[in-house]
Amino acid sequence: MKILSHPAAMLGIVLGFVLLGRVLPAWTLSLATVAASNSLIALGIVVLARTGNVSFGQGLFYAAGGYGVALIANSWGLTDAVAQVMIGAVCGGLLGLVIGPLISRYTGIFFGMLTLALSMVLYGALVKTTALGGSDGFNVGRPTLFGNVFTDPREADFMLYSVSVIATGLAGVAATVYFRSELGLMSLAVRANNLRVEYLGISANRIVAINFVIAAVFAGASGALSLMAQRHIDPQFAYWTTSGEFVFVAILAGYQSVAAVFVASLALELVRSFSNLYLPNTWQLVLGAFLLAVILFLPLGIGSLWTSTKRKGSEPDAPAPGATVTEPAE
Amino acid sequence: MHSLSAHRGRIALAVAATALTISTAPVSAQETFKLGIVTFLSGPAAESFGVPARNGATFTIDELNKGAVPAPHNKVGFGGMKIEPVIIDENGGATKQVQELRNLYQRDNVDAVLGYIGSGDCLAVSPIAEELKKLLVLMDCGTPRIFEEAKYNYVFRTASHATMDNVALIRYMKAKNIKMETFSAINQDYAWGQDSKADFVAAAGQIFPNAKLATDLLPKFGAGQYGTEISALVGAESDVVYSSLWGGDLQAFILQSAPRGLPKRSQLVFSAADHVLPALGDKMPDGTIIGARGAYGLMSRKSVLNDWFFPGFEKTIGTYPVQAAYRINQSILGLKNAIEKAMEKNGGKKPTTDEIIAAMTGSQWESPGGLIKMTLGDGHQATQPIGISRTKYNPEKKRVDLVDIQYFNAECVNPPPGIKSLDWIKGGMQGAKCE
Structure with a gap:
């Protein structure tokens, strides 16, 4: 099984998943598309959480990616799905480059609150902008792929599914490689004790900023994927409950495994959808009970179901993920 | 190790997905029509619109399935098919x-989806x-943009958009000689509030060309506290105060403004306030001009269908029906009308989506709120008549009565086909035919 940890093998798994999409029923396909896009942004939060900081405002980059793609699509007619993901990632990344260096000076609750505040500033501005449809948002056209237009609903769904799974899969592979790199491991050291990291001659702020930009790139790409899946964008993309939902996915997944993020995201979508169908009046209660159960019985997240205990040993001084949010900076 | 976890996780996921597919395999019977209904059951819009709409839907569907609705809707269900909501x-x-929506069509295999309140x-x-090439019937929402900015073949809206509410208010005020040299506005800072205000101000500019907008307030949605706004409105002393607030926000605004004398200084004008009357009772200031987004509830006109709907709903649900209940009822009846028309053509078989669409485009049908006609958006967007009235508390019945009711026919307060609503108002409401 060791061979599966090679990036090439992981790419194979991603490809396998794309092929699986040929046999999945249509509704599962669109649900998995949304789950893949959500797990991409949650993966960004996990990347950031490894430095001990949680962003409650990823909606900022999610909306930046979505609106960026939507406006370009509507004004220049650029509808290619792959190009749209790239544009989303660039929009999110550029904004991350501006905000990251500023915000990396803060830690813990101050960090979280600042990200939240910035995303709500964007939300407020978007609601006031009637040219962009205000709170109702606006629609964009169907995405294409390499010049192909998909009129058959099943093919269109499969195309979006493939793009989402491949984008998220590539991000997952990249994140795994990054987690094992010097910089990735240093992120864990920043979380454990950022002062000691500084004594090693490395800027802890710079590491936080790098992880922040990575999270922003993922969030922007995720915004583009969401936009393609729903063909509509509104300021809700930047609202704090949207950001909160992605933090939930990250908490559900835990920080130990990249695959756990995808599983957590899919589980959340399934529970939400079925509880809404069978218990339309109390679906929020079911969702809450599910989250509570995972937190109570799997405090290290869904990923702890299959990551072995010896793995924990390989990360000295790693505190529980719950502690990362409020851990004070020393 | 990450890929190991990835591997196992994905197997588990695939198994889970397969299991779910099997457990939700469609069970289709020939004799039913499966109708997805989407309405607010939680959140701020649930009490005012969502739950009355849900009640309106269950009441209407139960009655249709019993065949208890008067002609022309007296067939059981939809053309003999029982409705399965x-x-x-x-x-x-x-x-x-x-x-x-995708899940409803693709997983639950509904024949059509009907509902939606939020624009x-x-x-x-x-x-x-x-x-997805599936039938979607929008029953409410305010925005005129749906068919003004796009063309749809599979989408219908069975009620007028919000332009009608504000044009009718202005026409009512003109007809009743309301003095309006200055007016103020308070609306929620989101699309409904912004659009309603734009329509009202534009219509006022046409019919009351000398009226000046004194204070224009846009508190945020769900604010609940209007102390400073009421101070500004009281201070402005304008002749008219217009608002498109609804639900809890509207109740809070009325409860907070009445003790400070706002209703005595200014004529209050609310575009969609009928749904708060049962809750407010004698707290609603007399003489307030209100709309209900149609000839609905206490403003509904006597007809065979309304004599079935109003008392029947009141008896079954416990409160009288307000706008959302009427809107979903007229929507279900519109779909029924189209399905039965399609079945007449195809010899009584269950019609396909395309057959229903052909029958629904440009159709018209009787409803408890009056005659609904699919005149806009190439026959996909309805127009309908509307009533505007004043409130008067009735201490004997312990409820707010609506008096001084005036009705406007659809052609008087809705734009003609092919022009955007706001352009139509600003262009002097050309082509309006008022009775």
Whole structure:
């Protein structure tokens, strides 16, 4: 099984998943598309959480990616799905480059609150902008792929599914490689004790900023994927409950495994959808009970179901993920 | 190790997905029509619109399935097919609604989806239904943008958009000689509030050309506290105070403004306030001019259908029906009308989506709120008559009565086909035919 940890093998798994999409029923396909896009942004939060900081405002980059793609699509007619993901990632990344260096000076609750505040500033501005449809948002056209237009609903769904799974899969592979790199491991050291990291001659702020930009790139790409899946964008993309939902996915997944993020995201979508169908009046209660159960019985997240205990040993001084949010900076 | 976890996780996922597919395999019987219904069951719009709409839907469907509705809707269910409703919650934002709409069509195999109250939700779900080539009937929402900015074949809206509410208010005020040299506005800072105000101000500019907008307030949605806004409105001393507030926000505004004398200084004008009357009772200031987004509730006109709907609903549900209950009722009846027309053509078989669409385009039908006609958006957007009235508390019945009711026919307060609503108002409401 060791061979599966090679990036090439992981790419194979991603490809396998794309092929699986040929046999999945249509509704599962669109649900998995949304789950893949959500797990991409949650993966960004996990990347950031490894430095001990949680962003409650990823909606900022999610909306930046979505609106960026939507406006370009509507004004220049650029509808290619792959190009749209790239544009989303660039929009999110550029904004991350501006905000990251500023915000990396803060830690813990101050960090979280600042990200939240910035995303709500964007939300407020978007609601006031009637040219962009205000709170109702606006629609964009169907995405294409390499010049192909998909009129058959099943093919269109499969195309979006493939793009989402491949984008998220590539991000997952990249994140795994990054987690094992010097910089990735240093992120864990920043979380454990950022002062000691500084004594090693490395800027802890710079590491936080790098992880922040990575999270922003993922969030922007995720915004583009969401936009393609729903063909509509509104300021809700930047609202704090949207950001909160992605933090939930990250908490559900835990920080130990990249695959756990995808599983957590899919589980959340399934529970939400079925509880809404069978218990339309109390679906929020079911969702809450599910989250509570995972937190109570799997405090290290869904990923702890299959990551072995010896793995924990390989990360000295790693505190529980719950502690990362409020851990004070020393 | 990450890939190991990835591997196992994905197997588990695949198994889970397969298991779920099997457990939800469609069970289709020939004799039913499966109707997905989407309305707010939780969140701020649930009490005012969502739950009355849900009640309106269950009441109407029960009666239709019993065959208890008067002619021309007296056939059981839809043309003899029993209606099987699947009700889901609209709360949770447009992203969730798009996903749930797909689930309704693709997983639950509903024949049509009917509902949606939020304008953002309506805008978001329409292109998805179009793409999946499935029938979608929008029953409410305010925004005129749905058919003014796009063309849809598979999407219908069975009620007028919000332009009618504000044009009718202005026409009513003109007809009743309300003095309006200055007016103020308070609306929620989101699309409904912004659009309603724009329509009202534009219509006022046409019919009351000398009226000046004194104070224009846009508190945020769900603010609940209007102390400073009321101070500004009281201080402005304008002749008229206009608002499109609804639900809890409207109740809070009325309860807070009455003790400070705002209703005595200014004529209050509310575009969609009938749904708060049962809750407010004698707290509603007398003489307030209100609309109900149609000839609905206490403003409904006597007809065979209304004599079935109003008392029947009141008896079954416990309160009298307000706008949302009427709107979903007229929507279900409109769909029924189209399905039965399609069945007449195809010899009584269960009609296909395309057959229903052909029958529904440009159709018209009788409802408890009057005659509904699909005149706009190439026969996909309805127009309807509307009533405007004043409130008067009735201490004997312990409820707010509506007096001084004036009705406007659809052609008087809705734009003609082919012109955007706001352009029509600003251009002097050309082509309006008022009785």
